[in-house]
Amino acid sequence: MKKIVSIAALATLLAAPVVAETYVLDASHSQIVFSYNHLGFSTSYGMFSGFDGEIDFDQADPAASSVTVSFPVRTMLTGWEGRFNHFMSADFFDAADDEMVSFTSTGIEVTGDTTALITGDLTLNGVTKSVVLDATLNQAGTHPMENKGWAGFDATTTLLRSDFNVGNFAPFVSDEVAVMISIEAMQAE
Secondary structure: OHHHHHHHHHHHHHHOOOOOEEEEEOHHHOEEEEEEEEOOOEEEEEEEEOOEEEEEEOOOOHHHOEEEEEEEHHHOEOOOHHHHHHHHOOOOOOOOOOOEEEEEEEEEEEOOOOEEEEEEEEEEOOEEEEEEEEEEEEEEEEOOOOOOEEEEEEEEEEEEHHHHOOOOOOOOEOOEEEEEEEEEEEEOO
8 A cells, every 4th residue: 555655646746747946146147238339430338247136947848937137227337437427327327326127027938949039028217118038048957066056048139228218319329229148047045
């Protein structure tokens, strides 16, 4: 009788649905890089780094996964203090110290073995718009130094500054901003 119960219990465990595992972003290895055309003379770059986020990652059914990320606007890195100050001025963000940028996924369409389109709500400068991230799973597995689950993703999208009320000086400074994202996330404890 014990063997039957054990086999039945094992069968129940094997039939149980796999649930998403929670991963938190590794702030030291996660960046958002953006670029835009400056007056036709150059491509200018900026970056956000050190931000917080969480991924509920379902490797068996990636479409059932979700992601949330947030960070203060004032963590923007431009490489030049004058440009940073201009971006934070009333010409663009007029950003308070606690003003946040956030992204919350609303749907994931799996497009390949390691690719997906992640649709979500991006809130920037007090405006929320739906955006689509073209995402790639770089790798998922055990981190060789941390000895726990780890995952890495890259994604790209293009935003229009004017959609978020930061479109000053367009079209001379491009309205389109290319966004490249690379993140690592560790399994939550």
